[in-house]
Amino acid sequence: MNFYKRCNFIFVFAFQVVLLVSCVSDVDLDRIDEIILTPEIEADLVFFTLNTANFDAVNESSMQISVRDTTRLEFLDDAIIQEYLQELELMYSVENTFNRTLINRSLFLDNAGVIQYEVIFPIAASQDGEVVTTSFQAVLSQEDIQGIRNAIQLVNEVTLFTNGLPYDGVLSFQSKAIYSLQIADL
Amino acid sequence: MRVLVIIVLLLSLKILSAQNRQLLYNIQELPQTLLSNPGSVINFDKHIGIPLLSGFSVEVGSSGVSVYDIFRSDRNINNAIDTAISKLDNSDYFSVNQQLEILSFGWRSRQSDIYFSGGLYHEIDAILYFPKDIAVLAYRGNVDAIDKVFDFSDISFAAESLSVYHFGLQKKLNDSWQVGARAKVYMSVANINSIDNAGSFVTRSTPNGPNFFSHQLRDARLGIQTSGIASLFDDEVATDAREIASNALLSKNIGVGIDVGFTHFINEQWLVTGSLIDIGFVRHREDVASSSATGNYETNGLELEFPAAIQGVNTTAYWQELEEEFEDAVTIEDSLSNPYTSWRPLKINGSVQYSFGEDRGEACNCTSHLKRSYNNRVGAHLYSIKRPRGFQTALTAYYEKQWGNKLLSRVTYTYDKRSSRNVGLLISTKINKFNLYLAADNLIEYTNLAKARGASIQFGMQLVFNNK
Numbered sequence: 001m002n003f004y005k006r007c008n009f010i011f012v013f014a015f016q017v018v019l020l021v022s023c024v025s026d027v028d029l030d031r032i033d034e035i036i037l038t039p040e041i042e043a044d045l046v047f048f049t050l051n052t053a054n055f056d057a058v059n060e061s062s063m064q065i066s067v068r069d070t071t072r073l074e075f076l077d078d079a080i081i082q083e084y085l086q087e088l089e090l091m092y093s094v095e096n097t098f099n100r101t102l103i104n105r106s107l108f109l110d111n112a113g114v115i116q117y118e119v120i121f122p123i124a125a126s127q128d129g130e131v132v133t134t135s136f137q138a139v140l141s142q143e144d145i146q147g148i149r150n151a152i153q154l155v156n157e158v159t160l161f162t163n164g165l166p167y168d169g170v171l172s173f174q175s176k177a178i179y180s181l182q183i184a185d186l
Numbered sequence: 187m188r189v190l191v192i193i194v195l196l197l198s199l200k201i202l203s204a205q206n207r208q209l210l211y212n213i214q215e216l217p218q219t220l221l222s223n224p225g226s227v228i229n230f231d232k233h234i235g236i237p238l239l240s241g242f243s244v245e246v247g248s249s250g251v252s253v254y255d256i257f258r259s260d261r262n263i264n265n266a267i268d269t270a271i272s273k274l275d276n277s278d279y280f281s282v283n284q285q286l287e288i289l290s291f292g293w294r295s296r297q298s299d300i301y302f303s304g305g306l307y308h309e310i311d312a313i314l315y316f317p318k319d320i321a322v323l324a325y326r327g328n329v330d331a332i333d334k335v336f337d338f339s340d341i342s343f344a345a346e347s348l349s350v351y352h353f354g355l356q357k358k359l360n361d362s363w364q365v366g367a368r369a370k371v372y373m374s375v376a377n378i379n380s381i382d383n384a385g386s387f388v389t390r391s392t393p394n395g396p397n398f399f400s401h402q403l404r405d406a407r408l409g410i411q412t413s414g415i416a417s418l419f420d421d422e423v424a425t426d427a428r429e430i431a432s433n434a435l436l437s438k439n440i441g442v443g444i445d446v447g448f449t450h451f452i453n454e455q456w457l458v459t460g461s462l463i464d465i466g467f468v469r470h471r472e473d474v475a476s477s478s479a480t481g482n483y484e485t486n487g488l489e490l491e492f493p494a495a496i497q498g499v500n501t502t503a504y505w506q507e508l509e510e511e512f513e514d515a516v517t518i519e520d521s522l523s524n525p526y527t528s529w530r531p532l533k534i535n536g537s538v539q540y541s542f543g544e545d546r547g548e549a550c551n552c553t554s555h556l557k558r559s560y561n562n563r564v565g566a567h568l569y570s571i572k573r574p575r576g577f578q579t580a581l582t583a584y585y586e587k588q589w590g591n592k593l594l595s596r597v598t599y600t601y602d603k604r605s606s607r608n609v610g611l612l613i614s615t616k617i618n619k620f621n622l623y624l625a626a627d628n629l630i631e632y633t634n635l636a637k638a639r640g641a642s643i644q645f646g647m648q649l650v651f652n653n654k
Contacts, residue, residue, distance in 0.1 A: 023635065029253075029257055037325055038325075039323070044398055048491070048492065072503070093398070174397045
């Protein structure tokens with residue numbers, strides 16, 4: 001074997017060795033099926049401000065006055081809620097200067113108007129016109145979340161217990177939700 | 187030399203990775219060297235490629251993670267993805283490039299001593315930058331990112347499939363300079379790009395606002411353009427393989443371009459080369475589609491107004507109003523008729539080479555303009571490609587040895603963002619007129635390619651002839 005043939009052999013052999021030892025190992029491409037996205041989305045829900053005039057406008061019993069508003073929440077019918085929602089927290093913060101106790105009810109209704117999930121919490125009264133902040137948090141169970149999935153409307157109702165006495169003040173209501181999603185089968 | 191130094195200074199500001207032909211650049215024995223520098227030195231007088239086999243190259247790369255990093259069998263894949271998202275930034279990218287020479291030929295004119303060459307090749311090129319902010323938002327959400335601005339400019343990708351007809355010439359000007367140029371006609375088969383996106387999304391905490399947060403879409407400007415793709419998804423338009431093949435040979439989405447290059451002989455042993463490849467564009471007119479979204483939007487959620495008149499008897503259309511506000515604020519446009527222009531990714535090559543080890547047993551090859559023949563060459567090669575986010579650059583050192591007139595080898599070491607231990611090897615052999623070459627890089631990673639952040643392989647075969 002002359003010099004050139006030896007060189008030729010060496011390099012071709014070296015290349016073959018490289019190609020032979022080349023491999024893909026210690027990986028499992030089937031794991032792509034195990035990919036799960038788990039984003040947690042924090043988003044505002046509803047907010048409003050009520051003052052004395054809002055309650056004055058309601059022709060109800062003088063002992064307690066309720067104001068309510070209803071809206072459809074079309075996003076509850078989206079795949080995000082219907083398929084991917086795993087956990088849900090609702091958080092409320094209410095600043096109140098009314099010198100009376102109030103109660104907030106957030107009702108999630110289905111298309112037929114049947115209550116699927118309900119959040120009720122009292123709003124602390126102000127003693128001397130100072131702003132009193134009430135915070136409330138609801139961590140929903142799986143059963144509650146199923147109720148949310150069935151719902152499409154939200155009724156928010158605030159009841160002011162006047163006890164027949166004069167009332168005056170402002171109520172600022174804030175709410176948000178944390179949606180914990182689990183998105184698989186990408 | 188000064189030209190090379192200036193190029194190095196300009197491009198070394200940001201050493202990144204790139205699709206590269208470092209194993210074929212400045213190889214005097216291979217016609218493929220003319221595709222990366224039309225003014226390159228060659229030592230043959232005629233060549234004709236074996237159709238479809240004269241040149242094939244494929245390169246796959248990722249600048250930040252490897253397949254092993256994500257799919258390793260001993261770790262939960264979701265933890266691996268989470269780690270990768272933390273590690274990657276928006277300058278990291280994934281790229282694929284493939285070239286297949288369909289026709290290749292060339293000859294030296296006896297009268298003018300100009301080497302003419304031409305051919306046809308097909309290329310697929312794609313790059314996707316890692317959309318860091320969008321990935322964080324999609325994978326983790328915004329709970330831990332209140333007040334963080336998610337930037338839409340992170341979305342940037344481009345991909346194209348096209349055929350290139352080319353014809354070039356190479357000429358010696360004098361004993362010191364040799365130049366070359368190549369004209370190209372591009373036939374686009376398919377193109378998709380989404381670059382120059384802008385705007386942001388942020389969830390601001392608003393302690394003094396009406397609600398907990400303000401969700402803000404700021405100066406959003408998102409767009410995507412395609413050609414040759416929309417009809418594939420249109421049930422009313424029958425697109426078969428023959429039509430796609432037809433577009434590969436004669437498309438209505440046509441572009442033109444040029445390559446230029448030079449070799450400067452400092453003396454018999456030192457030379458400097460440089461080239462600009464794919465200075466060109468494609469105009470897309472047929473089967474185009476584009477979509478865009480622009481605007482600003484801000485919301486605090488749904489504001490209930492408690493209208494006294496209805497008091498819960500009917501619903502108030504707050505959600506519908508919010509959707510309408512969004513649609514008014516953010517303009518979404520789709521078009522099937524807007525032509526557009528895509529620029530080819532410009533490639534820049536520069537090199538300096540020193541030859542040594544005079545071959546006293548071989549006759550002078552006068553077509554190379556070198557009066558003497560040397561068996562060994564060492565050099566440095568700088569390669570840069572213009573991508574949507576700027577230049578990606580790689581630096582290569584090489585040693586090349588001619589083993590008689592039958593065998594040539596080149597060993598390379600390439601440094602770029604993907605790897606600091608990229609060793610490549612080229613073997614080119616010539617049996618009578620038949621030339622065969624095989625090259626691959628990232629050889630150290632071949633024991634487990636899954637751990638490599640990039641790998642390329644090139645091979646081809648052709649007939650090369652010498653007049654003397």
